Amino acid sequence: MTIPVSRDIPDVLGPAKLGPITLRNRIIKAATFEGATPDAVVSDRLIEYHRRPAAGGVGMTTVAYLAVAPEGRTERRQIWMRPEAIPGLRRLTDAVHAEGAAISAQIGHAGPVADAKSNGQPALAPGRLFNPISMKMTRAATEADVGRITRAHGDAARIAVEAGFDAVEIHLGHNYFASSFLSPKINKRRDRYGGSLANRARVARGMARAVREAVGDRLAVTAKLNMDDGVPGGIWLDESLQVAQWLQEDGRLDALELTAGSSLLNPMYLFRGEAPIPEFAATFPQPQRLGVQLIGKKFLIGYPYREAFLLESARQFRAALDLPLILLGGITTRDTMDTAMAEGFEFVAMGRALLREPDLIRRIEQDRATKSLCIHCNRCMPTIYSGTRCVLVEPASGALALPDRTGRP
Template structure:
């Protein structure tokens, strides 16, 4: 069986082991720039033994931010990104940048720029209408992905993770309920997938083997009209056939329609409401608002069954994500044929968990999946039971 703690290659990048700190929005860039707090956030899991830590979320364009505090990758953010990459490298870990465009998940009111999506739709985030992306928009956004990729590679990032899930822009084109277009970008999946495939090809052609290029894709969005497991698998097969990506990270849920499908466990409705502006806070406490944060029972590796369908159908490297908290689960993932394991909440709670599992000091993490970390994205993402101590 493959050793999860042994060194491994991810495309052209050598990782010290097969563990990945998954992208969990940090909430530490109040002015859209890298801060010491953001660097400390990623130094903690790097010092704690992960092979790869992922910076989230890096927007390719101003209207592609989830909200105005998000970093837009460009010349004015390059120096800070380079400082971040250098700091992580000094701890022996590799660094990935989650590169994307939020599409309908963007808060146009916060950003001060109109949000765009596959089709026109109301935004529950900004209480505005999200516009349908034009041909000019899609050409500009594709070029923006390429420019962002070049900046990140020049800044020293090892891996580019293209965000193709969670109802962000590329995902909104894949979802039949969000993409009602009658042009060449709509209709059958092969047409709805054109934008994502175009972006992957353009980024790979730009960076070559200077960095690994991966994608976060969906095993299922968890809402009617979203990406289903069948759609997600067919899309993954298209990506594999194109040959532009080094791995897929298998995720699920929708930041716009059903976020708890990704997280599972308790839904912290009251804590989320307290973190929101007054109008949204009121809406969160109505029956409709409470229904938005559905509760799904938590179980270890809750995406495994769906992910095994992808593993059986694909030959490219895959990262298993979703409630991985125990050494036995990581070992099972290796036995199942997954090349990497990605962890989120477990490393928020214990950023040194990988090192402790590797050294035999622990067999499982302390995260209880209460999800009280979720509302902290507005004030600095953290486990309420743990405070970052970079020293």
């Protein structure tokens, strides 16, 4: 259904304030792993990856993701925020700004999702648990670890300022470090970081405080928060909504992006659609490859795809919060964007559709009836290890190519 844009409903293609910055429109390219940093610093491919949607019309693009510490990477080739990374990050932000878009740095610590084998350092979690990615046990984070990682978020935010970013997005979702503490399934601690929801939320709230104190009003500060983990015993809407209310009361965030799913326990809950198990298996060496082939259907569970598939849950947050909200999940058409605006969301975030067509927003500006060519096959997901791309446009890793309007490279 098409919802007409009136004076009471913001124009999704019009300028919008996000904290101290102004975006040219309300469309954000969501943080999606680029697989484009083989030396853990910015590459030309990473710059082009973000320049294309910037040239294609988004208001802001989000770099995913910039670890706050070496052991916080999901694997060793990811960028972690340190002085040596600044020159490359500055080249990246300059390239995006030259296209008229803003750029956000998603910062975080992968916690139990980190690949300890790749990083050469133990993955940290609220307690010991098995990580199927590295086939290793995590180490229980000490209070000193929590304090160090919290401070590292502030340090990473300062680097983002120096590198020319317009915003930072704190990763509080997907059972990464902060999210794993929020999860009653994962967090069995009996100290001040476990037990009650108030205790489990200390890490997330502390990170937001550290980042805001580090940047003041120089950058916009957002966070990505799970509405639910999609896992029995994990965090659910009632608890997540309370955490969101606390974050709002704390006053450190300019907006909240609502997400769902667990990269550790149920990754497809966020993406929806078919799970590309054969393609995922092919990216792993043995014996992990055989493991993915044998138990992939239990770990990579397919869910039906539909437009705005997180909207129903997100409505509950919209009804209870005054904080600006970013709607994520199946946003591919102007009609869906207008629906989000009509329901009170301030921004929308897009992922796979922009990977398929980086110029989609420009095309929607020209013709509101434009339909995305993304078929949500999810075969882009396994390419995060070799250079994230739409395999229907760019079958093999190599030079990036823009599709024409028919979808042909």
